Amino acid sequence: MPIAQEPTLTLNAGAVTATGTWQVHALAQGKAMASITAFLAALKDRQVTWDLAAVHSMDHIGAQLFWNAWGKRRPAQLQLPPELEEFFNRLESTGTIELPRTRQHRLTLVMKLGFAVMLFFEHLTGLLRLIGELVLDIGRFLRRPMRGPWKEISANIYHAGFQALGITALVGFLIGVVFSFLSAQQLRNFGGDIFLVNLLGMSIIRELGPLLAAILVAGRSGSSITAQLGVMRVTEELDAMLVMGISHGFRLIMPKVLALAIAMPLLVIWTDTIALLGGMLSAQVELNLSPQYFLMKLPEAVPLANYMIGIGKGVVFGMLIALVSCHFGLRIKPNTESLGRGTTTSVVTAITAVILADAVFAIIFSGVGF
Numbered sequence: 001m002p003i004a005q006e007p008t009l010t011l012n013a014g015a016v017t018a019t020g021t022w023q024v025h026a027l028a029q030g031k032a033m034a035s036i037t038a039f040l041a042a043l044k045d046r047q048v049t050w051d052l053a054a055v056h057s058m059d060h061i062g063a064q065l066f067w068n069a070w071g072k073r074r075p076a077q078l079q080l081p082p083e084l085e086e087f088f089n090r091l092e093s094t095g096t097i098e099l100p101r102t103r104q105h106r107l108t109l110v111m112k113l114g115f116a117v118m119l120f121f122e123h124l125t126g127l128l129r130l131i132g133e134l135v136l137d138i139g140r141f142l143r144r145p146m147r148g149p150w151k152e153i154s155a156n157i158y159h160a161g162f163q164a165l166g167i168t169a170l171v172g173f174l175i176g177v178v179f180s181f182l183s184a185q186q187l188r189n190f191g192g193d194i195f196l197v198n199l200l201g202m203s204i205i206r207e208l209g210p211l212l213a214a215i216l217v218a219g220r221s222g223s224s225i226t227a228q229l230g231v232m233r234v235t236e237e238l239d240a241m242l243v244m245g246i247s248h249g250f251r252l253i254m255p256k257v258l259a260l261a262i263a264m265p266l267l268v269i270w271t272d273t274i275a276l277l278g279g280m281l282s283a284q285v286e287l288n289l290s291p292q293y294f295l296m297k298l299p300e301a302v303p304l305a306n307y308m309i310g311i312g313k314g315v316v317f318g319m320l321i322a323l324v325s326c327h328f329g330l331r332i333k334p335n336t337e338s339l340g341r342g343t344t345t346s347v348v349t350a351i352t353a354v355i356l357a358d359a360v361f362a363i364i365f366s367g368v369g370f
Contacts, residue, residue, distance in 0.1 A: 009040075018055050020055070022059070023059040023061065040069040050066075052079060067091045073092075123327070127323065131323065152251065153258050153262075154259075173278040176204065176276060176278030176280075179275075180200055180283050204275045211317075211358055213314065217321055222346060222347055226325045226326075226343045229329025230338070233334055238330075261318045264314040316357055317354050320353050321353075324350040325350060327346075328349065
């Protein structure tokens, strides 16, 4: 086996002479590749004569070095032995590979609006299908209640209801204090201090309490539900359940919807109570209204219908949050990027749906409870 000679390049009177072995094993020895690359880079855009007659042997790697230095075409003055012609003929016939041009689609405002409308109806269709499956699962549950997912329902009530008592109490108390303080400042100017109970009772029990509890649950439990289903999609647990014949709706969706439908009215009552307690303490400090007067005046200021409306809102808001969270959780693709984006979209959509539902309640029951 012949010993590989070191590949060299020499420049003399405008002529570049190549000698040695121009194969990959020779080029990889020592600093041969670095020195040759630097030498060829220095010859860029220079008119020189190339002499490759003294080259001992060559492979496609060596030929590619010369071809790139020549700008992917043969130089005008080139001495090339016949045994090396094959390499350069092949490189010359290959030519420059042109990537296919991708057509740029410029989306107009009308096209973007159309895609948004199509996406909205796609989500709406999926949500309606989910509601239909939920109704069928509830019917199956009512026919055979002893075989229902009681453990899942209990666990979801604990996570979405009991564990949310702390944050809802804190935020409700602060909202009650701030709302009572600001209202007292305005009522004092008009001599309407005694109407603070009416203002706090109606606003908190009918509107702020249910809405505040729903927004907190949507951000806390809604994101948890979506992330849980998304992780099950990523780890292929949902596919495993289908293989084992376990229904997603009966074991995953229905327990969450029923749990939030039960827990949300209780959270609404809890949030109303703590918010009114904060408002009562603030009223005593600002307007010197005693707690006894506040508690005595509250049933007269707020008719019973407002309590029922608030509890009804809790049931509807809880089911909405669970349905929206499950809808986006099941649509997550098996990758981490989709998991994060789906969870964010789920929380935003759930809060928006809660606010829209609250507006519908306000229109429907506009003449009730006053």
